Amino acid sequence: MSSCHTSTQVDLKNHSDKIKLVLVGNPNVGKSVFFNALTGIYVDVSNFPGTTVDISHGVYKNYVVLDTPGVYGVSSFNDEERVARDVILDGDIILNVVDAVHMDRDLFLTQQLIDMGKRVIVALNMMDDVKRNGLQIDVKKLSELLGVPVIPTVAVNKQGIKELKNTLETASTGNSISGIKELMKSIMPKVSNPAEALLVLEEDENIIERNHIKEKYPYREKIYLQRRKRVNEIVNSVVTETTNGASFKTRLSQLMLKPLTGIPILLLTLFIMYQFLGVFIAQTVVGITEEIIMGTYYNDSIMSIFGPLVKGYDFLEKFLVGEFGILTMVPIYILGLLLPLVIGFYFLLSILEDSGYLPRIATLVDRVLTKLGLNGRAIIPIILGFGCVTMATITTRILGSKRERFIATMLLGLAIPCSAQLGVIAGMISAVGPVYFTVYITTIILVFVLAGTLLNQVMPGESTDLLIDIPPLRMPRVKNVLSKTYTKSMAFLKEASPLFVIGAVLITFMDHFGILLSIQNAIAPLTEGFLKLPKEVATAFIMGIVRRDFGAAGLFKLAEDGMLNAAQTLIxxxxxxxxxxCIAAILVIFKERSWKESLLIWFGSMFIAFLVGGMLAFVLV
Structure with a gap:
């Protein structure tokens, strides 16, 4: 069957007799240096038809050399990938440039090129970084496992370039993953070459349409997982860690990834975060912003201006300047109590992100999270959940299966307090002493672990493998950290303010017409009898449905007024x-999950919350 796409689709009429050598690699691996080394000044640039993507091509001996956009895989998700795919399909030899330090990432593309049946030669570039990163690579064994020539290079210094040039003709088809050729047999009569047959198996819609294939071949996920497993096996076989010649950052990175040293480093990091957020921000800073600036100066000004105007108008007075007033409670809670806590959390999170420590935490906790039906990547939505559960729920999309996304969403909705709620909790729990603090932390962790373990046992399937790129460690850039902190804090204000106003109006309405008192009396057997708490706590629970930090702030007020003792504060x-x-989070959960799953998360959280609270009350009160 003839190919349904034109030859390379760039103007190569004058080079039709030459071998097409195609440069392929991930972004930023140094392909342009190889292209320049091969073609020199004999370079032309053509616009790929139907796109804005330019293709550089030139001549080296009896080769016409074509550069391609940097891609992580051969697919068709955007113009760059479609152009790279079509040039690769028409190429005779593929020069695959691989970053030696990030082979776990780059070899996925290498293995895909081999699975396509292409003649491949690998330039293992940036070998000078290997030693600095505390690594040793068995290049000979790597070549044997891949089944293609592998040439170590430092392209910017022209090291290995001459050997690469002399080895181009030895490019070979390599060792494809197990079983792939058998799957391709039934498709081969319908396409023009093995490469297209593989892309049909990987559900490339353009290739399927181009070859007028009607049958379904849903093998992409299976092939991707098998390819990832194969790449992991190769990397584990040829790469070893060493401290010889490694920089301090590299040695520190290695220590962060090993459980024996990584866990103490993580615990120290969490302790520093608690001291900053739970002690300095929640107690010292909030003591100034909430009690003095907003609670005294602002509140007195508002009361002196609006108090006389609404005096005698009972509902209006409650609505504007009452206990839950939109001019009193709302700005005091948001600006005085919550905003400093949110800024503090996002400042810490931005440091973790910008330093490159966050993916190292993911790698470190992967084995633990696997027991909960997740993998290390789930630590990202979990940590984001401490900022905002709503945003973290959306971020569960990065997880590899529907099963993992449900487990992560359930654990986020159940046991992860958002930043503002966490700050209030930290301030309250630190005030009742280390014993109750330890009981609180232990209880929440136990619920998190038991819920995840149970879901992992009862839900069919297994957790997927961890696929994550670990960037180099670096000092956080002040500009980046401050920019991220400002952006996310402003997003919090925009999201929280309307919900707090709605919550204040709702609570005021319910209080004025006696609905709040009726609810308190109705659930008094639960709050007073089972949980052994004042019935006013029910108001905080209702406020928590509007927004979780709103409810925590309500508890903060009850504790300030002396209505909760130490044990009751803990419960x-x-x-x-x-x-x-909260409402915002549950709406996103309903959007991301099914109605059945969302209702299970909602009512499951409520049941577990009161059950655990009741058990604590039975023991402590």
């Missing part, structure tokens, strides 16, 4: 932490 904080997600 109420455990319940409000495990309580149902």
């Amino acid at each position: 109420s904080l455990v319940v409000i932490t495990l309580f149902v997600p």
Whole structure:
């Protein structure tokens, strides 16, 4: 069958007798240096028909050399990938440039090129970085496992370039993953070459349409997982770690990834974060912003201006300047109590992100999270959940299966307090002493672990493998950290303010017409009898449905007024932490998950929250 796409689709009429040598690699691996080394000044640039993507091509001996956009795989998700795919399909030899330090990432593309049946030669570039990163690579064994020539290079210094040039004709088809050729047999009569047959198996819609294939071949996920497993096996076989010649950052990175040293480093990091957020921000800073600036100066000004105007108008007075007033409680809670906590959390999170430590945490906890039905990548939405559960729920899309996304969403909605709620909790729990603090932390972790373990046992399937790129460690850039902190804090203000106003109006309405008192009396057997808490705590729980930090702030007020003793403070904080997600989060959960799953998360959280709170009350009160 003849090919349904034109030859390379760039103007190569004058080079039709030459071998097409195609440069392929991930972004930023140094392909342009190889292209320049091969073609020199004999370079032309053509616009790929139907796109804005330019293709550089030139001549080297009896080869016409074509550069391609940097891609992570041969597919058709955007113009760059479609152009790279079509040039690769028409190429005779593929020069695959691989970053030696990030082979776990780059070899996925290498193995795909081999699976396509292409003649491949690998330029293992940036070998000078290998030693600095505390690595040793068995290049000979790598070549044997891949089944293609592998030439170590440092392209910017022209090291290995001459050997590469002399070895181009030895490019070979390599060792494809097990079983792939058998799957391709049934497709071969319908396409023009093995490469297209593989792309049909990998559900490339353009190739399927181009070859007028009607049958379904849903093998992409299976092939990708098998290819990833194969790449991991190769990397584990040829790469070893060493401290000889490694920089301090590299040695520190290695220590962060090993459980024996990585766990103490992580615990130290969490302790520093607690001291900054739970002690300095929640107690010292909030003491100034909430009690002095907003609670005294702002509140007194508002009361002196609006108090006389609304005096005698009972509902209006409650609505504007009452206990839940939109001019009193709302700005005091948002600006005085919550905003400093949110800024503090996002400042810490931005440091973790910008330093490159966050993916190292993911790698470190991968084995633990696997027991909960997740993999290390789930640490990203979990950590983001401490900022905002709503955003973290959306981020669960990065997880590899529907099963993992449900487990992560359930654990986020159940046991992860958002930043503002966490700050209030930290401030309250630190005030009742280390014993209750330890009980709180232990309880929440136990619920998190038991819930995840149970879901992992009862839900069919297994957790997927961890696929994550680990960037180099670096000092966080002040500009980046401040920019991320500002952007995310402003997003919090925009999201939280309307919901707080709605919550204040709702609570004021319910309080004015006696609905709040009726609810308190109705669930008094639960709050007073089972949880052994004042019935006013029910108001905080209702406020928590509007927004979780709103409910935590309500508990903060009750504690300030002396209505909760130390044990009751602990119980109420455990319940409000495990309580149902706020309205914004639950709406996103309903959007991301099915109705059945979302309702299970909602009612499951409520049931577990009161059950655990009741058990604590039975023991402590």
